[in-house]
Amino acid sequence: MKIIVSHALYVDVIYVTKEGDLKTLGINNYEKQLDHWLTPHPKKDPQTKEMFTFGSRREKPYCIYRKISEDGVMGPKVDITVDRPTYMHDLCITEHYVIFQELPYVYDPEVMQTSDHEWIFHFADGIWPRYGFLKRNATSEDKIRWFEFTNQSFFVFHNANAWEVDKDTIVLYCCIMESNTKKDGSKYIFPADFQRYDIALNFEISWPQLYKMTFDMKNNTAIKENISSNINGDFPKINEKYMGRKSKYIYISEVNRDNKIKSVVKYYLDRMKENRPYYKRFEFGTDIFAGEVVFVPKNDDKWATNEDDGYLIVFAHHEVIDKDDPKKIDSGISYVYVIDAKRMISVAKLQLPTRVPYGFHAIYVTEKELLDQKP
Numbered sequence: 001m002k003i004i005v006s007h008a009l010y011v012d013v014i015y016v017t018k019e020g021d022l023k024t025l026g027i028n029n030y031e032k033q034l035d036h037w038l039t040p041h042p043k044k045d046p047q048t049k050e051m052f053t054f055g056s057r058r059e060k061p062y063c064i065y066r067k068i069s070e071d072g073v074m075g076p077k078v079d080i081t082v083d084r085p086t087y088m089h090d091l092c093i094t095e096h097y098v099i100f101q102e103l104p105y106v107y108d109p110e111v112m113q114t115s116d117h118e119w120i121f122h123f124a125d126g127i128w129p130r131y132g133f134l135k136r137n138a139t140s141e142d143k144i145r146w147f148e149f150t151n152q153s154f155f156v157f158h159n160a161n162a163w164e165v166d167k168d169t170i171v172l173y174c175c176i177m178e179s180n181t182k183k184d185g186s187k188y189i190f191p192a193d194f195q196r197y198d199i200a201l202n203f204e205i206s207w208p209q210l211y212k213m214t215f216d217m218k219n220n221t222a223i224k225e226n227i228s229s230n231i232n233g234d235f236p237k238i239n240e241k242y243m244g245r246k247s248k249y250i251y252i253s254e255v256n257r258d259n260k261i262k263s264v265v266k267y268y269l270d271r272m273k274e275n276r277p278y279y280k281r282f283e284f285g286t287d288i289f290a291g292e293v294v295f296v297p298k299n300d301d302k303w304a305t306n307e308d309d310g311y312l313i314v315f316a317h318h319e320v321i322d323k324d325d326p327k328k329i330d331s332g333i334s335y336v337y338v339i340d341a342k343r344m345i346s347v348a349k350l351q352l353p354t355r356v357p358y359g360f361h362a363i364y365v366t367e368k369e370l371l372d373q374k375p
């Protein structure tokens, strides 16, 4: 039996009361402007306070760009032409652009119904990843510029950051999963030093690793390079005060063979060209696995002096294996870890009264943002 679950993505509004309780206010449809789903990963410009998002749909138009002003007004729909419904999960912003990713991981229920394929998306043959650059204030897609990674096939859930190096060069950091399937259906054999595991090979997609993309706006070319140092991981995080601007650090959740998060890895982007280690790892310890980290800057109101002045906060679970049934994991102890992002060491580990499930994650809002909520 195959079960297809659809997750509605309209915007639910929750109010945090002075007492710390939560009150559901209902659905925000932006004065009836919003009639489609939105990505779970909108991007907020820390300087202009504008928010950038899009809707990914199964019917035409398959992608709709939306901009939301600082005071919460949603701008007009901007249809982005893509030829088919694909898995569009995230986007990027720079100072002047919003960046869309059209990847060859296509929505195709027919393949799922008529074959052994277990997933409603699959890598399509003969179409290549494309990245579209649109000016943030555009009200139509007329001047969008697309960059193609010809003869490649990959998928991206999450982007870390992007910025304009100069007027002709834009860089984008993201976690890429390469397609493992050749056109003739056979599997790619990855070099032994390119860390890939059986489970990934069986799932037609590799484990995610950190990549740097460089877009040459003058010559219309795009390249990508694997900068992961063979670390498998996703859920990239930055200090969001640097969203869309040059940032020096990316924090990745590293996964093990069972796809559980065993550590957080900090990449020092500025050190990559130098001959010295450019990442530092914080490990949760034996049988302790975590979720997605949140970066919390030390200073809410001012631009932090140093980008990594802050903490990584994350929920983790200390698994207890049933001695009689090693496949069974009893509910163990859950913790909140507070990790000093500069030194990558734990400064607090708080035991929680109840188990927190894997996948649970959160955002950080400042006290001012809480006080500024509109009931």
Ligand SMILES: [Fe+2]
Residues within 6 Å of the ligand: 040, 041, 089, 157, 158
């Ligand atoms: Fe996501």
